[in-house]
Amino acid sequence: MSEQTAEKLRYMVSAYEPEEAAGTLIFTFVPKGLQQERGVGGIPKRVPQFIVAVRQAAGVLAFDWSGTLDDPGADREEIEAEIAARMRDRETWIHRVTSLVDQVEQWARELGWSTRRVEKKLEDEWIGKHRVPALLMQEDTCRFLLEPIGRSTPGTDGVVDLYLMPAYDDIASLYYYSNRWNLHYMFPGAKPTATVREAEAMPLSKETLAKVIAELRQHAA
Amino acid sequence: MPHNHEWQSRIKAVAREYEAMRQAADRFRQASLADPTILEGNLRQGEIVVASKNLEGTYIIRLFAEFETGARQYWSANWDTDPKTVDLLNGLAARREIPDTQRDNAHLVREYRNALVHEREEKPEVVPIAVARSYLCHFFSFLPPRW
Numbered sequence: 413m414s415e416q417t418a419e420k421l422r423y424m425v426s427a428y429e430p431e432e433a434a435g436t437l438i439f440t441f442v443p444k445g446l447q448q449e450r451g452v453g454g455i456p457k458r459v460p461q462f463i464v465a466v467r468q469a470a471g472v473l474a475f476d477w478s479g480t481l482d483d484p485g486a487d488r489e490e491i492e493a494e495i496a497a498r499m500r501d502r503e504t505w506i507h508r509v510t511s512l513v514d515q516v517e518q519w520a521r522e523l524g525w526s527t528r529r530v531e532k533k534l535e536d537e538w539i540g541k542h543r544v545p546a547l548l549m550q551e552d553t554c555r556f557l558l559e560p561i562g563r564s565t566p567g568t569d570g571v572v573d574l575y576l577m578p579a580y581d582d583i584a585s586l587y588y589y590s591n592r593w594n595l596h597y598m599f600p601g602a603k604p605t606a607t608v609r610e611a612e613a614m615p616l617s618k619e620t621l622a623k624v625i626a627e628l629r630q631h632a633a
Numbered sequence: 634m635p636h637n638h639e640w641q642s643r644i645k646a647v648a649r650e651y652e653a654m655r656q657a658a659d660r661f662r663q664a665s666l667a668d669p670t671i672l673e674g675n676l677r678q679g680e681i682v683v684a685s686k687n688l689e690g691t692y693i694i695r696l697f698a699e700f701e702t703g704a705r706q707y708w709s710a711n712w713d714t715d716p717k718t719v720d721l722l723n724g725l726a727a728r729r730e731i732p733d734t735q736r737d738n739a740h741l742v743r744e745y746r747n748a749l750v751h752e753r754e755e756k757p758e759v760v761p762i763a764v765a766r767s768y769l770c771h772f773f774s775f776l777p778p779r780w
Binding site for chain 1: 766778
């Protein structure tokens with residue numbers, strides 16, 4: 413099931429990972445269009461909520477329906493299929509951005525920069541709230557932050573920004589497309605483009621990252 | 634445990650949200666001039682103009698609120714008082730050895746926010762949102778990584 417087909421679903425969906433139960437996701441499905449229904453005497457009917465806790469172990473999803481007050485009946489299969497699709501996308505995104513941070517951290521160390529990881533909390537309509545790593549880097553007095561922004565934007569499958577710290581000034585953006593991370597500069601005064609792909613871009617590598625930082629330092633000097 | 638970058642990131646997110654709404658408002662304003670029938674309900678062109686004009690100020694208020702909430706969270710975790718905002722900034726500057734320039738810049742944003750909220754006759758210096766974000770994130774960077 414894709415995000416596009418999911419828009420046709422009959423449910424509003426939310427997902428979160430409780431602090432006290434890391435690794436378990438709580439999905440809540442609320443049927444659309446029932447809020448206006450009224451019972452006897454015009455009293456609004458309680459809107460049913462289907463709540464399911466999901467845990468992934470050894471690649472298999474375990475669904476726990478014990479927390480739901482309402483029974484989805486025949487829709488249970490459809491709901492579980494949608495959760496499975498969302499969990500796949502969630503895993504893909506978290507793995508993609510974590511691998512990026514791992515790789516950049518390694519390059520930064522090889523370049524002699526100091527690094528420190530910080531946690532970034534993200535909210536995503538499709539895969540729910542989640543946590544991913546961000547990476548602080550420092551070369552002499554210059555500090556940068558590689559910060560994940562979002563999983564999905566038109567034409568790309570991931571956005572990560574590079575900021576000059578501590579002011580959080582934009583330096584560049586990384587977009588995931590063509591099965592790799594691409595580095596896009598955002599020079600002040602640059603002409604806006606219709607899509608991110610039209611902006612000046614180069615594949616992310618240790619060399620291109622070092623080049624951006626070197627140019628930034630030169631510009632700041 | 635709260636951490637410094639989480640709050641800085643929230644401040645940045647408000648500034649980015651403003652950029653999104655700036656573009657949306659400008660597009661809507663242009664589109665409604667070309668085709669007034671897109672205005673639904675009792676909405677008038679003039680109201681779009683006013684909303685668009687006030688948009689940056691609205692987001693400055695939100696930006697500062699995010700900053701102040703984070704600053705007060707750190708303060709409350711360490712000291713059992715509830716200072717006025719001006720004293721909060723000065724107190725943090727003194728305790729965290731924040732340079733005068735960063736402290737004064739944060740006050741510039743605070744004073745501008747106050748003028749927007751209270752509509753004072755005495756107009757302080759206008760602080761564009763990108764500058765305000767920069768000043769507030771810089772001030773916040775002097776707080777410890779975690780508290």
